[in-house]
Every structure is written in structure tokens, then in C-alpha cells.
Amino acid sequence: MGYKVKTFGMEIRPLKTMKELSSLDAMVNDFVTNNGVKRIISVSDSPTTDDKGETIGLVRVVAYED
Template sequence: MACKVKTFGMEIKPLKTMQELAQLDELVNRFVAENGVKRLIAVSDTPTTDDKGETIGLVRVIAYEE
């Protein structure tokens, strides 16, 4: 089996972070369910920041096998 990688991104706005994280989780879970993912190898989250160092988004990367 080959290892594949998929990247997801989500903009994060002040005071809505929990809702946006839930949406990101749903997006990833839907991808896993709809694409026949048999095994997740790794999941990694990384924040993105603006020029002031404030978090403005989140990038989630998954490595998986079909």
C-alpha cells in the first residue's frame, strides 16, 4: 500500500475557534469516510500567523493508506 498525504486548511476568527475546529474535524472525517481510508498514519496541526504573530488559520495534514 502506498502512503498518501492530504492537506486541509481552516481560517480561524476570534471567538469562533471551537466552531471552526469542529468544522475542520468534520471536513477531515468526511474525507476519511468518503475516500476509503483504511489507516491513518499521522495527523499534524500547524497554526498560520499574520505579520503580528496572531493565529489566523490552521493547517491539518494527514498521512494515510487507502
């Protein structure tokens, strides 16, 4: 048994954020289901910004037990 970390990224566009967050959730859920993840230790989201400080993406990090 060991601990692993998986990082996911998603571009965020104005007026489409809810769809993109749903897609990101589905991507993470598929990973958990298809890779036999037994226990999730932590989930963390961090925005990415452009040179104007506007949010242009989201990075989700999942720490899990394999």
C-alpha cells in the same frame, strides 16, 4: 497499497475557534469516510500567523494508507 498525504486548511477567527475546529474535524472525517481510508498514519496541526504573530488559520496534514 501506498501512502498518501492530504492537507486541509481553516481560517480561524476570534471567538469562533471551537466552531471552526469542529468544522475542520468534520471535513477530515468526511474525507476519511468518503475515500475509503484504511489506516491513518499521522495527523499534524500547524497554525498560520499574520504579520503581528496572531493565529489566523490552521493547517492539518493527514498521512494515510490507501
